[in-house]
Amino acid sequence: MRHAGSNRVPWSLALGASVALMLGACAQGGGGGEPVNVDPDPDKPFVLEGVGNLTEIAKLTGPDSINDTESAAVAGTDLGSMVNLGDKTFLLFGDTFGDRAPDAYGGQGGNWRSNVSAWTTDDDPSDGLTFDGWAPADDLGWAEALVEGDHDANDGTGEVTKIPTYGFAIGDTLYLSYMSVKFWGEPGAWDANDAGLAKSTDEGASWTALDAPRWPGDSNFIQVATANVEEGGDEYVYFWSIPAGRFGGVQLMRVPATVEAVEDAAAYTYFTGTDGDGAPEWSSDMAAARTIVDGTIGELSVMWSDYLDRWLMTYSDDGNAYMREGITPWGPWGEPIEMVSAVDHPGLYSPYMNPRYVGEGGRRIYFTLSLWGPYNVFWFSVDLERAE
Numbered sequence: 001m002r003h004a005g006s007n008r009v010p011w012s013l014a015l016g017a018s019v020a021l022m023l024g025a026c027a028q029g030g031g032g033g034e035p036v037n038v039d040p041d042p043d044k045p046f047v048l049e050g051v052g053n054l055t056e057i058a059k060l061t062g063p064d065s066i067n068d069t070e071s072a073a074v075a076g077t078d079l080g081s082m083v084n085l086g087d088k089t090f091l092l093f094g095d096t097f098g099d100r101a102p103d104a105y106g107g108q109g110g111n112w113r114s115n116v117s118a119w120t121t122d123d124d125p126s127d128g129l130t131f132d133g134w135a136p137a138d139d140l141g142w143a144e145a146l147v148e149g150d151h152d153a154n155d156g157t158g159e160v161t162k163i164p165t166y167g168f169a170i171g172d173t174l175y176l177s178y179m180s181v182k183f184w185g186e187p188g189a190w191d192a193n194d195a196g197l198a199k200s201t202d203e204g205a206s207w208t209a210l211d212a213p214r215w216p217g218d219s220n221f222i223q224v225a226t227a228n229v230e231e232g233g234d235e236y237v238y239f240w241s242i243p244a245g246r247f248g249g250v251q252l253m254r255v256p257a258t259v260e261a262v263e264d265a266a267a268y269t270y271f272t273g274t275d276g277d278g279a280p281e282w283s284s285d286m287a288a289a290r291t292i293v294d295g296t297i298g299e300l301s302v303m304w305s306d307y308l309d310r311w312l313m314t315y316s317d318d319g320n321a322y323m324r325e326g327i328t329p330w331g332p333w334g335e336p337i338e339m340v341s342a343v344d345h346p347g348l349y350s351p352y353m354n355p356r357y358v359g360e361g362g363r364r365i366y367f368t369l370s371l372w373g374p375y376n377v378f379w380f381s382v383d384l385e386r387a388e
Helices: none
Strands: 048-059 079-085 088-093 096-099 110-113 116-120 161-170 173-184 190-200 208-216 223-231 234-242 248-256 269-274 280-283 293-305 310-316 321-326 337-340 348-359 364-371 376-386
Touching: 048 321, 048 337, 079 161, 079 348, 079 364, 088 161, 161 234, 173 223, 223 293, 234 293, 310 348, 321 348, 337 348, 337 376
Parallel strands: 161 223, 293 348
Antiparallel strands: 048 376, 079 088, 088 116, 096 110, 161 173, 173 190, 190 208, 223 234, 234 248, 248 269, 248 293, 269 280, 293 310, 310 321, 321 337, 348 364, 364 376
16 A cells, blocks of 8 residues: 555544555456466567556546445545456455545545445446445445454554455355555555455355465565466466565465365465476475565556466556566566556556456556545556557
8 A cells, every 4th residue: 555654544543554555356367257277388478568548537436536435435445456256346445434634635534444345347447437336335325344454553563454455256255365454664664464365155245254364474475466267277366475565576376266275274385486397386385485576566466468468467666556467477577567657646556457347459458546645546547569
């Protein structure tokens, strides 16, 4: 998330903190259907030469947005990663405030919830996404927290909030990846207690935080982006993972795409490199995981591009937003291409794609983007420039 000193937590609670972060969603393969078939050949050429025609299409949340979020007590929120389930797409938002002063800046306000979710069946991304509803919601129609944080003081001893970092689906079961934040520090830096999963079996109407699996707060598996893939005839959920904050590289883990495996910590394996034939090697030892993308990576999103026949990764670095091209899920990954500049959009973070929302034959990529100042979520598009 984007931080601004100590004004990230509601003023009314006087916690002296900044709050924020992500979740996203690329579930069930390409556009929400079949899983992506992994081609392990690392020797294909890079074909993404650049991006262009960046367009701010709509404001999705908050005052003057294309959605009536005020009636759901959503005046300010961020993130907006997406997960598909059938014809529904769920947008997962971070710390959410129902009351904000007209001149409020950043994450602050009253009626604070650690996370909320809107859902949509809008299949035309060209003019923004119109929400159908909120899940869960109370009797007044106000958006409720999926898994509420404890809202302890920002002193590193408890849990300030639970921030969604991505989502995926196994059959009719929705899963939410979240991180438990114990301390918001300097801009771009925060500490986590751990990361875990919550699940819903009623299309987001209710959620249960799972006791397992959990990843330690000092590990590289706190914030994730996911995709369902097929590898060697077997289906997996891949997790591209980074530490807490925005100052670590990307590592990769996977789990068989079944409810039983997803909820079994021992079923997860971690990418440790490739063998002499270029095939991926996996280990149950998290400490053996290999970094596949170095750099200052924050709030990432990954999906397969049919247009490029390559993987795409988007992320922010506490400044600009970037896109990278991947030959295989573990690389090689190309150099970062600037997608959105902080000069034009100050305080940007969390660029999240979803394979359902592409246009122009896949050349156009639509994505959510958070802006810290207004503390709300916007809808953008960018065009891929492919080598002939």
